[in-house]
Every structure is written in structure tokens, then in C-alpha cells.
Amino acid sequence: MNTYDVAVIGSGPGGYVAAIRCAQLGMKTAIIEKYNTLGGTCLNVGCIPSKALLDSSHHYDDAVKHFEEHGIDIPGEVKVNLEKMITRKQAVVDQTTGGINFLMKKNNIDVYQGLGSFKDATHISIAGENATEIEAKHTIIATGSKPSNLPFINLDKERIITSTEALKLKEIPKHLIVIGGGVIGLELGQVYRRLGAEVTIVEYADRIIPTMDAGLSKELNKVFKKAKFKINASHQVTSVERVGDEVIVKANNKKGEEVEFKGDYCLVSVGRRPYTDGLNAEAAGVKLDERGRVEINEHLQTSASNIYAIGDVVKGAMLAHKAEEEGVFVAETLAGQKPHINYNLIPGVVYTWPEVASVGKTEEQLKADGIAYKAGSFPMRALGRSRASMDIDGFVKILADKTTDEVLGVHMIGARAADMIAEGVVAMEYRASAEDISRMSHAHPTYTEAIKEAALAATADRALHI
Structure with missing residues (x-):
């Protein structure tokens, strides 16, 4: 042995x-x-x-x-x-x-x-x-x-599928119904929406990416609606049934009314x-x-x-x-x-486009914990780099302690946010203040200039380019 x-x-x-x-x-x-x-x-x-x-x-x-x-x-x-x-x-x-x-x-x-x-x-x-x-x-x-699955859903792995099957479909769905507005559902939903599928998101919570900062959810929701996604938040799925090549999803909306969605594929992405x-x-x-x-x-x-x-x-x-x-x-x-x-400094990322990334506390968490904070935001569309690449959706938001100015959270949505969030992680690992970030030189023109500008906004409400 x-x-x-x-x-x-x-x-x-x-x-x-x-x-x-x-x-x-x-x-x-x-x-x-x-x-x-x-x-x-x-x-x-x-x-x-x-x-x-x-x-x-x-x-x-x-x-x-x-x-x-x-x-x-x-x-x-x-x-x-x-x-x-x-x-x-x-x-x-x-x-x-x-x-x-x-x-x-x-x-x-x-x-x-x-x-x-x-x-x-x-x-x-x-x-x-x-x-x-x-x-x-x-x-x-x-x-x-x-x-994960819901107890009443029969995953046949042909029309009612998980992320595993969604990665190897042999055809582009005509209408893909996605149960779950979290990371996996949104990423794979965007893949097939780009390729021509109609995509409907059905989410139990009151917004997509519900565990992230609400501002990020609002901005991504706006981007997805512009791309003609149909997003149905506050919907509790009650049944999923396959009839031939059609999948019928029934759900109760926040008013308690039953609504029905019909598609040729249903992606169940309710977590793991x-x-x-x-x-x-x-x-x-x-x-x-x-x-x-x-x-x-x-x-x-x-x-x-x-x-x-x-x-x-x-x-x-x-x-x-x-x-x-x-x-x-x-x-x-x-x-x-x-x-x-430091589990507080494990970043979270959604690899849609624009990308979404976050580290530290959200505004909702700081409010719930009774922590006095200040927030500074800067829109990506105000950057020369964003206009050059036509990636103008999104923003960077920095949350800092109201008294000490220590950075408590960094939240961003925009081009290359998945890579940019590392700057926020480094800053918070070394307990930097918003002013520390604002005084660092950021190469021009880059997307990361939005981080500097958001830090300036958080420090003394003095962002330079808006």
C-alpha cells in the first residue's frame, strides 16, 4: 500500500x-x-x-x-x-x-x-x-x-438543462428561459442572446445579481434590457414542464399572479x-x-x-x-x-459585458451594520479610454469610512472590471484610504482612471472629469 x-x-x-x-x-x-x-x-x-x-x-x-x-x-x-x-x-x-x-x-x-x-x-x-x-x-x-435544482424540476439534460449542458448545445435556442439571475445564468444567457436567441430571465429575488451591491444590479439590468433581455424579478417558479420540444415555465409574480413562459430550452441556474x-x-x-x-x-x-x-x-x-x-x-x-x-477581501466577478466586480462591503451591508460611510462614484462614459473603445456603460464606486477614510468596499461595472478589481483588493489589504488611491498616478488613457476619480469623489467630492 x-x-x-x-x-x-x-x-x-x-x-x-x-x-x-x-x-x-x-x-x-x-x-x-x-x-x-x-x-x-x-x-x-x-x-x-x-x-x-x-x-x-x-x-x-x-x-x-x-x-x-x-x-x-x-x-x-x-x-x-x-x-x-x-x-x-x-x-x-x-x-x-x-x-x-x-x-x-x-x-x-x-x-x-x-x-x-x-x-x-x-x-x-x-x-x-x-x-x-x-x-x-x-x-x-x-x-x-x-x-442545484428545485425539487419539482425534472432535469432531462436535453431541453431542461444545467450549465454543463448549456456549454455544449448543438443548436442556438430560439427562446432560452433562464431560471436564476445570478452569475451563471446571466453569463450563459448573454452568450446565447448574442448569438440570436431570445432570452428570458426568471429570478426569485427582487433584482438580478442579488448578492452584489444594488447599484451594480441596477446598471447591469439597464444594459441587459437595452440588449432586449426579458428580465422578470420577484418571480417564484412553481413548475417546469417539457411538452415535445417546448418547455413551459410557470411562476408567481410579486402580486401572486401566475405567469407562464414558453421556450425551447430552459437553463436551471439556481446555485450550486x-x-x-x-x-x-x-x-x-x-x-x-x-x-x-x-x-x-x-x-x-x-x-x-x-x-x-x-x-x-x-x-x-x-x-x-x-x-x-x-x-x-x-x-x-x-x-x-x-x-x-481575509474572506472580506475575496473579490466577486460576473464575466458578462460589461463585467461586474466587487470586493468588501456593499452599501446595503454598511447600512445594516450601522457603519457611517461616504461614497464616491465615477461613470465609465466620462473616460477617454471608454469612448475610444465604445465601452461606455458602467461606473466605479468606492465606499470609505466616514471618519478614517479607510476603503471599505469597491464596486465596479464596466470594461475589464474583472481585472481592475485587483487594485481594490490590494488597497484594502493594506488598509488604504480613499485619499491614498486618489493620490496614486494612474496611466492615461486607461479604464483604471475611473478608480482614481471615484476615490477623489469619495475623499472630498472633487472628481476631476465630471
Whole structure:
């Protein structure tokens, strides 16, 4: 029987990063993955493939709507080749997951293909083509999450689908109904809207992206309506039925009236649930909470002292980069180091266009906590860079403590917001004030000038360019 210092169950961003860091720190490490490719949901059916389709559809959208204005004439009709688009997406996935294989070999990490389940706290059975058993002094559970569903919805994975199926459709829907106005639903909804589908969003909360700052939701709602999305907030879905090639969705609106939506596809994107199926956690003394998540303490340690858990399978935001931070945290803890994670500074991003990004507290949270704050905003349309690229939707908002001027939250919607939010994270990590940001030189012309201007607005209501 092979023995290891650390075994990692699950090879998503949390798992494979944890394995690499353990190996870097001198631990003999194994990683166990039940699927044929490494990388987990993120690399195979999540972050990476969805971004590939978002980029491809963005190019098409630009060609149809904006190339002529840029002085680019295309003879003939611009057409979508969905099959080729999906093939390119898969090539990106294959290249990325292949890169994880390379990293495992480079770091001398043993890879086991099969379903890992605990025999006890130190022994793991691996079921599969090459069934075996290994022993590990420490184990890191990184088994991730799966798409959630509503109890009355029968996912046939043909017309009533999850994000997994939406990434490999063989045709562009005529009318795609999206249940859920969160990150996944909006991103995939935008892909198919750009390609010509009619898209209807049905959201239970009173606004789309309900967990983010309300100002971001309002601006994205405006952009989506301009793109002819049909957005139905405050709607509780009561039934989803397939009749032939048609899907009928019924919901109650905020007045309690029943409304009906008909389409040829329905994407169910109502969040994700922790995935522990087949783990046999109880055999190792690992407790799960009432929501199926692995219970952990502040050190990410489970009820079994030699077993840790990270990522989507534990409490907190279900984000790949949060899982990565936790993977490194556990590895360094096992090595006797003193790592830290500030969960308030884990940024959230929606990769629509314009992109939406946020870090720290929202205005709603600050009000609920009774914290006196000041806010400064700056519209993207006031930037020369935005006008040059025709990306004028959106704004940057900075929230700062009213007394100390320390930055408490940064919220933005606009071109490249996903990249720009890192400036807010750095500022808040070092407890910068809004004035600190306002006095930093920002290259001109860039989108990040909006951050400086928002900081100026927050500091003394003195933005320069509005």
C-alpha cells in the first residue's frame, strides 16, 4: 500500500493548488480525481469553458454591431458556426486540463483516477478501473459542488438543462428561459442572446445579481434590457414542464399572479450544492452540516483532526480563487507556517459585458451594520479610454469610512472590471484610504482612471472629469 503525507480528494482549483503547495513544501502528495480529466468543475464545465464561449460570442456581437462603426467592412453576412465555437471551447479546456497534468508530474504528485472514499481517517479506497487503497497522514477534501435544482424540476439534460449542458448545445435556442439571475445564468444567457436567441430571465429575488451591491444590479439590468433581455424579478417558479420540444415555465409574480413562459430550452441556474456523494465521510469521523457542507473550524480542519476541507464543499462563497487560497492555507498550516485569509477581501466577478466586480462591503451591508460611510462614484462614459473603445456603460464606486477614510468596499461595472478589481483588493489589504488611491498616478488613457476619480469623489467630492 502506498503511503503519503497528504492525499487530496478532488482536482479542482482548490485541490490541485493544495497538492502543488504541499509538494513544494516537501510533502509526499497524492491527488484523487473520479473523472478522466483533472481540473474539476472550473476547468472542465465552469469558469474556463464559459469564458471561452463568452469571448467567442463577444467577437461575433462586435462583428455584427460595431465593426462598421469602427470602419471595418465585412462583405456578405456574418454567420455563427456554433459547432466550431464549441470545438474551440473544448480545445481551450483540453489545453488547460492538460496543463494540470504537467504540473502534477513536475511536482512529483501521484495521480489516482477513481472515486475516493474514506475507509477510516487515514485510509482511502479508490474505486475505478485500477481500484486500490492508499494511506495518508493528512487528507484534504476538495470535492467541490454540483448544480442545484428545485425539487419539482425534472432535469432531462436535453431541453431542461444545467450549465454543463448549456456549454455544449448543438443548436442556438430560439427562446432560452433562464431560471436564476445570478452569475451563471446571466453569463450563459448573454452568450446565447448574442448569438440570436431570445432570452428570458426568471429570478426569485427582487433584482438580478442579488448578492452584489444594488447599484451594480441596477446598471447591469439597464444594459441587459437595452440588449432586449426579458428580465422578470420577484418571480417564484412553481413548475417546469417539457411538452415535445417546448418547455413551459410557470411562476408567481410579486402580486401572486401566475405567469407562464414558453421556450425551447430552459437553463436551471439556481446555485450550486456541496458535493460529497460517495465520500463516506462518516467512516473518517468527518461531520457534515444541515446543508451538506463539511464542517470546519477556523483552520479549515474537520471534526477529524488530520482531515481538512476547502472550496465549494465548505461554507463561504463558491469561487475558484477562494478555493485556491484555502488550498494554500491548509498546505502551509500543515508545514507549520502561519498563513491567513481575509474572506472580506475575496473579490466577486460576473464575466458578462460589461463585467461586474466587487470586493468588501456593499452599501446595503454598511447600512445594516450601522457603519457611517461616504461614497464616491465615477461613470465609465466620462473616460477617454471608454469612448475610444465604445465601452461606455458602467461606473466605479468606492465606499470609505466616514471618519478614517479607510476603503471599505469597491464596486465596479464596466470594461475589464474583472481585472481592475485587483487594485481594490490590494488597497484594502493594506488598509488604504480613499485619499491614498486618489493620490496614486494612474496611466492615461486607461479604464483604471475611473478608480482614481471615484476615490477623489469619495475623499472630498472633487472628481476631476465630471
